[in-house]
Amino acid sequence: MEDRAGVERMKGLVEYIARSVVEAPDEVTISEAEGERGIVLRLQVAPDDKGRVIGKQGQVAQAMRTLLRVAGTRAQARVQLEIV
Numbered sequence: 001m002e003d004r005a006g007v008e009r010m011k012g013l014v015e016y017i018a019r020s021v022v023e024a025p026d027e028v029t030i031s032e033a034e035g036e037r038g039i040v041l042r043l044q045v046a047p048d049d050k051g052r053v054i055g056k057q058g059q060v061a062q063a064m065r066t067l068l069r070v071a072g073t074r075a076q077a078r079v080q081l082e083i084v
Contacts, residue, residue: 005075006071006072006074006075006076006077007032007039007075007079009071009075010041010068010071010072010075010077010079011030011032011041013068013071014030014043014064014068014081015030017060017064017067018043018053021049021053021055021060022046022052022053023046023048023049023052024048027045027046027049028043028044028045029043029044030042030043030044031044035080037078037080038072038077038078038079039077039078039079039080040079040080040081040082041079041080041081041082042082042084043081043082043084044083044084050083053083054083061081064081068080068081
């Protein structure tokens with residue numbers, strides 16, 4: 001049982017973080033899909049900004065995934081983040 005408003009807040013959180021670290025914030029888009037293991041948020045950024053979103057040794061991406069896991073627990077939803 002997922003909290004729809006919670007999922008929207010999670011999308012907003014990922015979008016806020018991504019826009020904060022990239023050089024082209026207007027090119028940040030987030031799409032949502034139903035996967036077999038829950039909701040999949042697909043983050044798309046400009047090709048030059050992909051490294052910024054992933055971060056050194058994947059630290060930024062891992063931090064976003066950790067925040068999503070915590071927010072997902074509160075919203076009773078299983079959410080995964082894909083960077084495309």
